[in-house]
Structure formats: C-alpha cells, structure tokens
Amino acid sequence: MPQQTSTYPQAHAPAFTEAERLAVYRAIHERRDMRHFSGGSVAPEVLLRLLQAAHHAPSVGFMQPWRFIRITQPALRPALHALVEQERIRTAQALGQRQEEFMRLKVQGILEAAELLVVALADGREQHLFGRRTMPQMDLASASCAIQNLWLAARAEGLGMGWVSIFDPLALGQLLGLPAGAEPIALLCLGPVQEFYQQPMLQSERWASRAPLASLVFDDHWNTPSALFSARLKEDANV
Numbered sequence: 001m002p003q004q005t006s007t008y009p010q011a012h013a014p015a016f017t018e019a020e021r022l023a024v025y026r027a028i029h030e031r032r033d034m035r036h037f038s039g040g041s042v043a044p045e046v047l048l049r050l051l052q053a054a055h056h057a058p059s060v061g062f063m064q065p066w067r068f069i070r071i072t073q074p075a076l077r078p079a080l081h082a083l084v085e086q087e088r089i090r091t092a093q094a095l096g097q098r099q100e101e102f103m104r105l106k107v108q109g110i111l112e113a114a115e116l117l118v119v120a121l122a123d124g125r126e127q128h129l130f131g132r133r134t135m136p137q138m139d140l141a142s143a144s145c146a147i148q149n150l151w152l153a154a155r156a157e158g159l160g161m162g163w164v165s166i167f168d169p170l171a172l173g174q175l176l177g178l179p180a181g182a183e184p185i186a187l188l189c190l191g192p193v194q195e196f197y198q199q200p201m202l203q204s205e206r207w208a209s210r211a212p213l214a215s216l217v218f219d220d221h222w223n224t225p226s227a228l229f230s231a232r233l234k235e236d237a238n239v
C-alpha cells in the first residue's frame with residue numbers, strides 16, 4: 001500500500017500556556033465600552049500595535065473592508081461631537097417612554113479621549129462577492145471583527161475604548177470626505193481611563209442587563225434548550 005502523506009499532522013495543535021490562556025479570557029471579560037476618559041495620549045507605537053491587531057482580523061473573502069481615519073485636526077472633534085449630539089436627541093425622541101432615561105446616559109467620550117478614530121467600510125465593496133452574494137452585510141461583520149480586535153488589544157494595553165455609532169453616516173461621511181460607496185460605521189474613542197467599569201455601564205445604569213447564556217443557545221432547532229446547560233454541566237462550568 002502506498003504510504004499516506006498528509007499535509008496536516010494527526011496530533012492536536014497545542015493550546016496556549018495556562019497563563020496565556022487566562023490572559024486572553026481576561027481581556028475578553030474585562031473589556032468594557034468606555035465613555036469616561038482621562039485625556040493623556042497614546043504612544044504612536046502603541047496605536048500602531050492596536051491598528052495592526054485590527055488589521056489581523058478575519059474578513060469575508062479576505063476583503064479587508066476596514067479603513068481607519070485618525071482624527072488629528074482639533075477643529076474636527078467638536079464637529080464630530082455635534083453630529084453625535086444631534087443624533088442623540090433624535091434617538092431620544094424616537095425612544096418615546098425611555099426618552100429621559102436615555103438622555104441621562106453618557107454615550108460618548110469624544111472630547112475627552114486621547115485618540116479618535118473613525119472606522120469606515122471602503123468603497124467598491126460590491127466587487128467582492130465571495131461570501132457576500134447572499135449576505136452583503138458580511139463586510140460589516142468583518143469590520144466589526146477588526147474593531148473587536150482593537151478593543152481587546154486596547155484593554156490588554158490598559159487603554160479604554162468606546163464605540164460610538166450615534167451619528168448620521170451621510171453627514172459624517174461628508175465631513176471627512178468619504179467617497180461615494182464608503183460608509184462610516186464607528187467613531188472610536190480611545191485612550192487612558194481612570195478605571196474600567198466593573199460591568200457594562202448600561203447594566204449599572206439599569207438600561208439593560210446581560211441575558212442568561214442558556215436562553216441564547218439551542219440544540220438542533222430554534223428555541224430547543226441546549227443540553228449543554230443541564231444542571232450538572234452548569235455547575236461544572238460555573239455559568
């Protein structure tokens with residue numbers, strides 16, 4: 001019989017060391033969406049590391065739809081802040097009963113954060129069909145992966161980040177000279193913070209709370225509770 005050769009070895013790939021594994025989960029669990037910043041600055045080499053982390057995110061068909069605009073002109077900050085403020089009021093009006101409660105929430109740290117980055121989807125995305133023919137929104141999913149990478153890396157660097165999406169994308173696109181077809185999806189406030197929130201701010205402010213994981217995981221069909229959460233397993237996994 002001819003000897004079988006395989007590109008992939010049979011043995012399992014090794015996991016990270018215990019300390020590395022714990023560090024990854026720590027970044028995930030201690031990442032917070034931050035709205036309170038303490039000014040200061042982010043060293044250029046750190047900012048570049050964070051952008052590299054973002055750029056190593058997965059993307060549909062490897063299209064890398066993300067573009068980052070670093071805001072450096074001081075006059076742009078108040079202009080961006082004003083755009084968010086306009087939309088914040090419109091959102092509050094649309095919320096009806098929760099209008100006042102919403103207006104009490106801090107939803108951005110644009111004027112205080114050390115760095116401000118706008119993330120946009122590139123123009124010409126319609127040329128990319130791999131993985132997007134039936135689900136064109138996979139470009140947004142890919143750019144979101146990049147933002148999450150940046151968010152986690154920032155937490156590991158001891159920097160806070162807040163994703164602000166309360167703005168009119170057309171107005172923001174005009175302000176920053178985005179070409180037709182490009183689309184801003186995030187205003188990222190990034191920088192030193194005095195402390196990270198212990199829990200999501202929207203939870204401590206009683207706007208919303210984390211849903212039990214067991215209510216979101218199904219076996220085989222929609223709404224069929226997963227056996228993963230049988231009492232015994234739940235106890236073992238401490239979930």
Ligand SMILES: Cc1cc2nc3c(=O)[nH]c(=O)nc-3n(C[C@H](O)[C@H](O)[C@H](O)COP(=O)(O)O)c2cc1C
Nearest residue numbers: 031032033106107108163164165166199200201202
């Ligand atoms: C796509 C996206 C858009 C968001 N936009 C805003 C926003 O405009 N303003 C805000 O205060 N938080 C925004 N957030 C942050 C969420 O409020 C936050 O992730 C959530 O409350 C959970 O808190 P945590 O990130 O600290 O776990 C956004 C988050 C995501 C993923």
